[in-house]
Amino acid sequence: MTESRWRAPASDPVVGSGAFMHAAASHLLQLYLQRTGWTADPPGPAGALWRHGGDAAIAIPHDLTPTATEWRGVVERLARFERRAPRDVETSVEFHLTDVTRLRAANDIVIRGSIPLEAGVSLVSSAWSMLRASATTAVRPRGHIAGGFSRQADALVEQARLGHTQEGSYVIPVLMPLTPPAAEGAERPAVPGLELERLAHEPPERRVMRTFAQALAAVDRVIVAPERTPSAGDLQAAVVAGASREMVMALHRVLSDDAVSEFAAAFSWAGGVMAPAGVPSSVRLPAAAASRLQQAAQQLKASSYTPDEIVTGPIVEVRHEPENPFGEISVQTVRRGRQTEVRVRLRAEQLLETFDWARDGRSVVCEGRVRRMPGRPLMIDEPRRVQPLDETYLPTPPAAAGS
The missing domain is CATH 3.30.920 (Metal Transport, Frataxin; Chain A)
Structure with a gap:
């Protein structure tokens, strides 16, 4: 079979979306x-x-x-x-304030853009399962949700809409309206010489859709693409990105259908909010990956990996005082079900690179003990790692022979 090169154009409209009826x-x-x-x-x-x-x-x-x-x-x-x-x-x-994810199930014999009814029902049902799992792991990463879905996350998923399929292929657009970005607050009293950069916050709905995209990319890179069984460390990296057993099983259901030869997702980000960097424009998974997904789901269930000292999200502030060998970044994240910021203390020479990540809209992962003090921001004083989130789920290559 000829390899599919499907990619949704950036200007591709969603037919009859009805988004204007909801905004x-x-x-x-x-x-x-x-x-x-x-x-x-x-x-x-x-x-x-x-x-x-x-x-x-x-x-x-x-x-x-x-x-x-x-x-x-x-x-x-x-x-x-x-x-x-x-x-x-x-x-x-x-779609100025609406993210759109186009999900596609393709088969070898397409008749007027249709697929068997059972496969279509499986795609819609699995799409909901994947989005629900991503919303919960956006609140708190975990390898096995085991029924412990977040009520807050479920409320965000309820806002998602289902667009009409598009002519020429079986494509289902999932629409997620975004909360308009809040205006920045009044300027705080200036500290002489303080270098302070504040960036726009990420709407909670965008965090869900970004996690959905990153989780699919992590599944592709960690489970599907490598010609080997993923290690525990590889799967942990995928979990940090938002993957879970529930998402993997939903993908397995779609790709296990005899009528489906591949599953694809393409992401279009609302123009009114800065698009996330480090997220692929599309992900494509072949039906041959079904057995690997099933095995990975069993590994995730057995490990039940839950990172307790991991903070993920976009950088919304970079601050540094002159002559101070240390500075801070603030990472927008979710802790105990609430949107918050966690400050991370870094050496001054690290700040320039993190500012580039912030400016580009690249989410990061920070690992370390989060310190709580009354009346003070949450703080990681000694991070064990700070890096772009998309770099964490690149699988480690196997050791070369004789090394």
Whole structure:
């Protein structure tokens, strides 16, 4: 069979997604305009005039809806300014605060883009199981959830929507609306000479979808791709990335169907929130991997690995005082079911590299004892490791012969 090279285009619309039915289109349009460099004049009784430097101006009526005649005119003027197709601009606005993961089950004989009903039901059911498992491991990594799903995580999964399949292949879009990023708080009193960089926080829904993508990538790199049985250390790295026995078993169910030759997932990140770095744009798993997934699931159940001194998430602050040999980063994470920040003490020479990770939107993993003091931030004083999360699940190559 010829190898599939499927990749969802960035502008590929979700047919009949209905995302505008669940978010105010006018508000999304304003957020999109702000992000792309437009500014609004003081509003009048009918609307506001938005300007892009001295190059262009567009009048935006109040409470604009996608069904209004004015909506088409606004989209077409934006499309001319951006030199893009109107449908592409409309899709960018519609999914400005929605992550989309496209799941695909392919078989050798595709008839008008269909697959057997049983395989389709398995894909939808397994998609829900994988997303639910990822949401729980986004709160607290663990190799075997064993029914202990997080209620907080389940509430986030309930926000996910199912789009229509796309013509030409059996693709199911999973839509996750994001909480709009909060505005940064007021500036704190300056410390003379203090170097302080604050970055935007990651919405909780994005953490779920990022964990979903990283867990699939870890399963591919640790379990499927290597020509050997993964070691306990390899599986632990996959668990830190968000993989779990429950996710692996859900993948196994899809790939065990005789009608399915491969499972693929492609990720499109909402334009209104910085896309995570270090996450693949797509993951593809062949049906031949089913037996390896089953074996890995048994290993995960037996190990029940739960990292208690692991903190994962994006860096939201880098701080350093002049002449101080140490500085700190703040990692946005979840502890005891709550969003929080954990500060990590690092040598000054390490800070430049971590700032590059923060600027690029690359999540990190920090390992060490988390210290709690009344009225003080959570702190890791002596981290055993700090590295990009995507580097942790690269499997260790086997030792060379004679070494």
